[in-house]
Amino acid sequence: xxxxxxxxxxxxxxxxxxxxxxLVGDDVNVALEQIESFTDxxxxxxxxxxxxxxxLVPHTLTPHHSHxxxxxxxxxxxxxxxxxxxxxxxxxxxxxxxxxxxxxxxxLAEFKQLPLVDIDPYLYVHRDTHALTHWLRVAAGLDSMxxxxxxxxxxxxxxxxxxxxxxxxxNQLGWIVDQVFAAAKRVRNETQVGAQAVSLSFAAAKLVxxxxxxxxxxxxxxxxAGEMNRLVATHIAGLGVGRVxxxxxxxxxxxxxxxxxxxxxxxxxxxxxxxxxQVLAEADIVSSCSGSMDLLIDKTxxxxxxKRRRYQPMLMIDLAVPRDIDSTISRMDxxxxxxxxxxxxxxxxxxxxxxxxxxxxxxxxxxLVVEIDRRFQVRQVGKDIxxxxxxxxxxxxxxxxxSIAKLQQEDISPEDVLIELSRRLTQTLTHAPSKLMRxxxxxxxxxxxxxxxxxxxxxxxxx
Numbered sequence: 458x459x460x461x462x463x464x465x466x467x468x469x470x471x472x473x474x475x476x477x478x479x480l481v482g483d484d485v486n487v488a489l490e491q492i493e494s495f496t497d498x499x500x501x502x503x504x505x506x507x508x509x510x511x512x513l514v515p516h517t518l519t520p521h522h523s524h525x526x527x528x529x530x531x532x533x534x535x536x537x538x539x540x541x542x543x544x545x546x547x548x549x550x551x552x553x554x555x556x557x558x559x560x561x562x563x564x565l566a567e568f569k570q571l572p573l574v575d576i577d578p579y580l581y582v583h584r585d586t587h588a589l590t591h592w593l594r595v596a597a598g599l600d601s602m603x604x605x606x607x608x609x610x611x612x613x614x615x616x617x618x619x620x621x622x623x624x625x626x627x628n629q630l631g632w633i634v635d636q637v638f639a640a641a642k643r644v645r646n647e648t649q650v651g652a653q654a655v656s657l658s659f660a661a662a663k664l665v666x667x668x669x670x671x672x673x674x675x676x677x678x679x680x681x682a683g684e685m686n687r688l689v690a691t692h693i694a695g696l697g698v699g700r701v702x703x704x705x706x707x708x709x710x711x712x713x714x715x716x717x718x719x720x721x722x723x724x725x726x727x728x729x730x731x732x733x734x735q736v737l738a739e740a741d742i743v744s745s746c747s748g749s750m751d752l753l754i755d756k757t758x759x760x761x762x763x764k765r766r767r768y769q770p771m772l773m774i775d776l777a778v779p780r781d782i783d784s785t786i787s788r789m790d791x792x793x794x795x796x797x798x799x800x801x802x803x804x805x806x807x808x809x810x811x812x813x814x815x816x817x818x819x820x821x822x823x824x825l826v827v828e829i830d831r832r833f834q835v836r837q838v839g840k841d842i843x844x845x846x847x848x849x850x851x852x853x854x855x856x857x858x859x860s861i862a863k864l865q866q867e868d869i870s871p872e873d874v875l876i877e878l879s880r881r882l883t884q885t886l887t888h889a890p891s892k893l894m895r896x897x898x899x900x901x902x903x904x905x906x907x908x909x910x911x912x913x914x915x916x917x918x919x920x
Contacts, residue, residue, distance in 0.1 A: 458585045458586060458588070458589065458633075458830065458833055459497070459513050459514040459515075459554070459585070460511070460512075460513055460514075460584070460585060460588040460592075460633060461511075461512055461513075461514060461557065461558055461561070461582065461584045461588055462509055462510065462511050462581075462582070462583045462584075462588045462591055462592060463509070463510050463512075463558060463562060463580055463581075463582050464502075464507060464508055464509030464510060465478055465507065465509075465579050465580055465581070466506055466507035466508075466509070466581075466600070467506040467507065467602050469579050469580075469581055470579040474576065474579055475505070475506070475507075477569060478569055478576065479503050480501050480503040480508055481503055485501055485503065485619060486619075486623060488501055489501060489619070489620060489623045489625045490623065490625070491564065491568070492510065492512060492561070492564065492625070493623075493625040495515070495557065495560055495561075495564075496512040496513055496514065496515060496557070496561075497512075497513035497514065497515045497516070497629065498513045498620075498625055498626050498627030498629065498630035498631075499511060499512040499513075499620065499630070500613075500616050500617055500620045500626065500630070500634070501616060501619075501620070502612065502616045503616075504612050506602050507595075509595070510561060510565070511588070511592060511630075512557075512561060512630075513629060513630050513633075514557045515557075554584055558582055558584070562577065562580060586826055589637070589826050589829060590826045592633075592637050593637055593640050593641060593644070593822050593825065593826060594819075595609060595613070596609065596610050596613055596637050596638065596640075596641035597610075597640075597641045597645060597650065597822065598610070598650065599650065599815060599818055599819065599822065603656065604650070604811045604812065604815060605645075605650040605651040605652075605811045605814070605815070606651070607645070610638075610641055613637075617634050632833075632836070633829075633833075636829045636832070636833075640825040640826075640829065643825065644818050644822060644825070647821060648814050648815075649810065649811070649814035649817075650811055650814040650815050650817075650818040651811070652810075652811075652814070656688075656804070657685065657689070657776065657797070657800050657801075657804070658685075658688035658689045658691070659692055660800045660803050660804055660807070661689045661693065661774050661776075661795075661800065662689070662692035662693050662695070662696060664772060664774065664793075664795060665693055665696060665772060666696060668770065668793060669741060669742070669772070672696050672697045672698050672699070673697055673698070673699040673722070674699055675698045675700075675741040676698065676699070676700040676739055676740050676741050676742070677693050677698045677700070677701045677740065677741070677742045677743075677744065678701075678702045678736060678737065678739070678740030678742065678743045678744070679701060679702065679703045679704070679705075679714070679744055680704050680730075680733065680743065680744065680746070680753060680754070680781060681704070681705055681706075681730075681745060681747035681748070681777075681781075682703055682705040682707070682710045682711045682713070682714040683710075683746055683748065685746045685776050686745070686746040687714055689744045689746075689774065690703075690714065691717065691718065693742060693744070694718045694720075694723065697722075698723070698742070699722070699724065700723065700724040700725075700726070701715075701718050701723060701724070701725050701726070702726045702727075702728060702736050702739065702740065703715055703726070703727050703728070704728050704729070704730050705727075705729075705730060706729075706730045708727065708729070711727045712727060715727050730753075733754070733758075734758050734761070734762075737754065737759070737762040738761070738762040738763075738765035738766050740762075741770075741771060742771075742772045742774075743771065743772070743773045743774065744774045744776065745773070745774070745776065745777060745781040745782055746777045746781070747777055747781050748777060749777070749781060750779060752780070752781065752782070752783050753781040753782070754773070754781060754782045754783065754786070756785055756786055756789070759771075759783070759786050759789065759792060760789070763789070763791055768791050769791070770791045770792070770793065771793070772793045772795075773786065773792060773794045773795070774795050774800070775794065775795070775796050775797065776797050776800075777797070778797060784796070845889075849885070849886070852885050853882065856878060856881050856882060856885065857878070860874050860875075860877070860878040890909060890913055893905075894909050894910065897909065
């Protein structure tokens with residue numbers, strides 16, 4: 458398949474090294490341009506948890522592929538490449554792939570100005586179907602720090618889009634990318650690996666969908682605009698709630714969150730924290746995470762709010778430690794109160810469910826890799842057949858031209874020319890299969906011999 462992946466992730470390298478190997482911003486464009494000089498296409502995936510280079514090893518070592526912007530890369534890899542005859546065959550050998558893996562490693566070290574000896578122990582390498590398996594696992598979220606998380610697929614898609622913009626995504630690598638995306642979608646649709654919430658913000662959003670429908674008519678009250686509440690508010694607002702009220706001591710931080718959440722179909726109100734007793738009755742969903750040492754929402758305030766709401770249900774999510782919301786409120790009718798511990802218990806159960814689902818997902822990945830590899834081989838053999846037919850046609854044309862030239866001679870019998878042409882055509886057309894059968898017999902490969910013989914017999918019978 459000629460596909461290789463070289464990279465580091467949260468399992469193999471500490472964050473300090475991942476930071477130094479990260480390829481972001483303008484670095485990615487420059488890197489893609491340089492790698493293109495010695496690969497048949499590449500995609501760079503760089504996130505906070507991984508930096509990976511996916512590339513196709515070229516069929517042949519042309520001057521274009523042998524050139525590198527780095528003399529050091531060539532010095533360290535020319536010896537490995539010199540033992541391979543790249544132009545002698547369309548098939549890439551294992552040693553050729555190893556040479557190009559070394560070339561990519563050396564390029565990465567030089568590009569990031571790090572000694573290869575320092576980063577090599579942390580780099581992992583996969584090739585051919587193992588590289589395909591790794592890419593599919595990454596895209597499906599099976600290799601993520603949070604098992605089954607969906608963000609990585611979007612990050613890979615953005616990386617592929619960047620490769621397309623840089624015109625370094627070859628047709629063959631593009632075909633592999635399409636297979637990876639389709640397979641990752643099947644893994645997520647046909648297994649439960651991403652079905653359960655495993656982050657506090659996503660778990661909170663999941664609770665909202667379980668309790669409320671008609672979300673455009675619902676109001677979310679965000680008490681305190683810290684980072685945790687920002688994530689929760691973003692997830693819940695993303696469900697389509699029609700109104701968000703932000704209560705915060707610091708008006709600048711509240712306005713900043715309001716700017717993030719504002720959309721044409723959503724009303725945003727910013728209120729000071731002292732208005733909390735008045736706005737509580739307007740909220741269907743409350744998310745609080747203030748860091749205050751005192752309760753912000755007590756039982757009396759909640760009872761008054763429910764009365765003003767005519768006892769319509771409320772969902773309260775308390776992510777604060779110490780708690781912002783009086784825990785005795787959980788015993789009140791029409792109020793669903795979840796503390797951070799409640800959400801952690803939900804998440805723990807969901808993580809275990811994801812781990813169990815990951816077994817099915819891994820099995821499906823293995824099956825899909827076999828299917829993709831089979832389609833790839835069929836796709837590739839089509840090119841091999843075309844090349845074989847072209848070569849055979851050239852030989853036949855040569856024999857035909859020689860025979861036509863002989864027929865123009867007066868002392869040559871046309872019958873003798875045709876007999877000779879027939880004999881030489883038979884030799885030409887049977888040479889390759891005859892050579893293959895002799896090789897199979899000489900090496901004791903009875904399975905190959907039976908396959909070739911039966912295939913030729915079927916062809917002669919017109920099957």
